[in-house]
Amino acid sequence: MEQEQLKKVAVSDIFINTNFIIPIYQRNYSWKEKEIEQLIEDIDSSIQSPNSSYFLGNLIVNQKESRLYEVVDGQQRLTTLFILQRYLSTIFARDALCFEAREKSNRTLSALDDTGKLDIIDEFFSSEILDGLKIISNYFGKKQLDRNNFKSKLKNVFLIQVQVPQNIDLNHYFEIMNTRGEQLELHEIAKAKILEMLDSTEQRKVGAIIWDNCSNMDSYVQMNFKKEYREKIFTGDWSSLDKKVTSFESIVNLLKIQDNSKEEKSILEILGQEKIVQDKKPSGETEPNEDERFESILSFPNFLLQINSSKNDNLYEMEGNLDDKKFMLNLEWTWKSSINAKSFLFLLLKSRVLFDKYIVKREFARDYKDTGKWSLQRLEKYTDTTKGKSNDKPNYVATFSDRINKQLRTLQSCLRITYTSPKTMHWITLAIQNLLKDENANLTTILENYCSEKIKNSGFENESGFAIERIVFTYLDYLLYRDGNTKYDIKKLSEDWQFQFRNSIEHFYPQNPSELEKWEKPHLDCFGNLALITTSDNSKFSNVTPLAKVDTYKSIIDQSLKLMIMAKMVKDNHSWTKEMVELHKDEMFEILAGN
Template sequence: MDKNLKVIPVSSIFANCSYRVPIYQRNYAWGEMQIEQLIEDILGSINDPSKNYFLGNLIVNQTDINVYEVIDGQQRLTTLFLLENYLGIKFSQEALKFEARDKSNRTLTMLNKGDHDGLMEELSASEILNGYQVIDNYFKTKKIDKSELIKKLEKVFLVRVQVPQDIDLNHYFEIMNTRGEQLELHEIAKAKFLEVLDTKHDKKTAALIWDKCADMDSYIQMNFDPTVRNALFTNDWTSLKDNNNDFDSIKMYIQTAEDDNTAVPLIDILKEGKLRHTAGSKDELETERFESTISFPNFLLQVNAVIAKLAEEDATLDDKHFLNNLSWAWADAEKAKNFLYHMLKCRVLFDKNILKREYAKNYKEEGRWSLLRLEKYNDQRGAKPKYVGTFGDDDSQSNKQIRTLQSCLRITYTSPKTMHWISVVLTKLLADESCNMIKILEDYCITKIKKSEFEDSSGFGFERIVFTYLDYLLYKDGYSYLNKELIQPMRDDWHFQFRSSIEHFYPQHPVESEPWESDDLHGFGNLALITVSGNSKFSNVSPEGKISTFRKVIDQSLKLKIMSELVNLDDKKWTKQKASEHKEEMFKILKASING
């Protein structure tokens, strides 16, 4: 083996060595989706104990004996540090350090010492604390055996790659972050599709469709040159023209656009690659306004699942075998054309009917849920895009309800491989764009609720959909108790946040009172779903203290808001009886929805 390559078990990656993350690297930024995916990869990778599993490369520059500067892979490495720390694997206090980031280093040191109580929020790195809390919540929710995972880590490996000693590290890092080390899998897939198409014009049409669909963070119409846009889409730009019902008809419309008397023929523009990442003038694009729910590779798997559903078959959304999942589609030219047509059609439907995050005006920093369709309007300078509510006005009851219902699913199924609701919706829309979106989504949620067997669950065994769909029902219908309205229906000041942490309202380890028995403590009436950061704030504070100190956390969950209102009744305390009655009330709401 090359002396610059070393294969290391993940269980020993921090043994007898130190890693330094240089200042030019960004902060730790992995969230719930990436962290859970890493754990699931480890858990699911070793079905055959005789085989090893590789998590990827860790690229380093050795600066001293057993001291390595991390060039690439720090997000994965930091997550492994948090995971192994959580599992109780011991290593040096110097195992991982961030250059010139005192909060990050202080947080890592305290976690390594096991001194969680000493982690004052204002003196700690919130992103690292959140990462640790995600791991803690995942293990509790999934009931994972720590000792079993520790054994698996001995069969999971990283390849530590030492860069040449004389390399310009700044230049190397810049290349790594702009070009990447190798072709992405979706780029390989694109080449496979183009390879089986017969004519040059087929290939160019396919490349055009592919490249425009690949930009997921703007509406597909605006990714096309104006000439092509007008050829492909209806006069108001909202849909593909009726005659664009297969790959060859789309190719014909693009050919017509080429033959127009434009300043530069479309084919020449394609040859020069000018359409790959641009779409007309800068002022007609809002490149940073919208953020897609899924990435382009995950969108390709959604299209694959839609085509499978149309054939009454199943297809996975798991990207572990990405190329194999799609390989049927480049078996011959006709299958490739069929897939490419559905890609474009699904992308139009996706942009119009699946929510995004929108960063504009008062929401430019934190973003908000957005369910808008693109339409054309004309001003003195010509045709421009405008964004209006997909199901009526943006603030209409239908649009608000569908947006909230989709955001319920979005924050529940955070991993792209679990977002089956998207392919369900797209399949229905392909058959009938006027389908009942609310019924489709509610039926999907109810199916999940039934499968969860929530009435027999306890504590961390409750699935997230039980909490999130209940909050949706409370949002939709409101809630009153003893003739007092506690939750107003369709309130404008509430929306779903990325909540994944099950919180005990009466704490598991109360400081100044007696602990509850298990059935009361872990019953649904004493639980709510909140954000990871909210969970770290709540800790072992009493219900009364939580209400007075953490109002913003309380307001994350409509169920939790009801619980806080119940505290203010009678003796101003949260009791076992109140928790039990609240459980029955909430179960009654869920069962009423299930029974229609």
């Protein structure tokens, strides 16, 4: 049996006369909306002509038989491509991809016929794979992608199939492939290039401290610094940068780090040494479980792109500013000179403090430890004297007064669940940009104006069905939350309601009812008959009658204030009619038009 070490394979042909098996030591399929939509978007945007080509990356395999390969690395992408091609009605063997020891997954993959649909759904099917199919279907619907056109693009999309050496210990190889720090990521290369531009070893050490402590996005940046540094850089209550911190050079002077090294080492060598130390021991003095309490809405590389974009007043929404595929190109200016490097490092720290203080996070604590909730809090120091000695600890308090905090927290979470791809989160750039100019900037007004402009440009009054942009649904829910609605018993600024990660358009009167007459498109796809819910709940809701939905699925109804109004209308009238759909649409459009 001949083994090809490297092979270029078109995605359109990957499953033709070839079988892949995913071994037991690999985890189950776990890609969600973010990863799946990003894959589809990358393919769609990269293939603009018959002469275009796009490489998705590597697929590491171990050849078992002539046309049978064991997947060592790349199974999440490969499984998504399998589901995607089934959705596009590509014809290939049902067992072209299977899991070694996951019967539910195999049953579900096998049940996907050449039309991309499932005849039966039961408890013996994989919910993860079903969700993947639903996400793909919804994305094609909301973006109005032509399936045949997209299918033809896959002929110009390629994977590099890499064969591992013979007689290798695959379990050990897989562990190495997934070990943190196997190779430098782009943001680590950017760090090296920036530090190389600084004027002395002392400056490079301070630059590395700033970079490393800002890179841990899941705890407040103050707590990432050693206590001795924290006391010098931040105010007495730790809430802000000290007034003495006005530039990178001022931080170097405040920290006064001694240079005891006898020889200069390359920055890449320093990076390698630091990475090993960090893996063994955190660089900061975080409180117990603090890294587990908060979850940032941005990764560090995406945050770097955000603050880089914020420096351009009128170009914050310029195409490509937040595109991680252009990461090095976007940041290239930072390592062109020592002045640029110092300027960016100071901007990084200042922006990170503002980001933690004024941009929402997910918080996991107390009765919401498992599910999490939206959080808008600032960090302040408090002194614990309960054990007979003073001990300074972090305390988290609402950033603003109660009403303003609730409103801004909900407004930001509205934007977060609407623009799920990091490359579309321009609202964060806009917020940071204004805070850098004036920390007292009215973020609520700024972001409401941003949303209003998006609503206006969407042309929602003339759209229907999947063509209605998600911001129309989410911003409407925000307005109902902000102002309340006495007619339909919607409480103003209710503490009990928060946005969930909703991305699936639900037809309240079902598209294919089993017990009722089928409605024509104008009423079926009317805004008054639509709501936004989570993808997993859409499958439960699917063909159920409006009355049954209201009686049975309160937890789903409560996801959307718009949907709660629709449910109350059903309860009051004991029905859901075309006239009610039109009434609801008019009432909701009036709310949107007034904002």
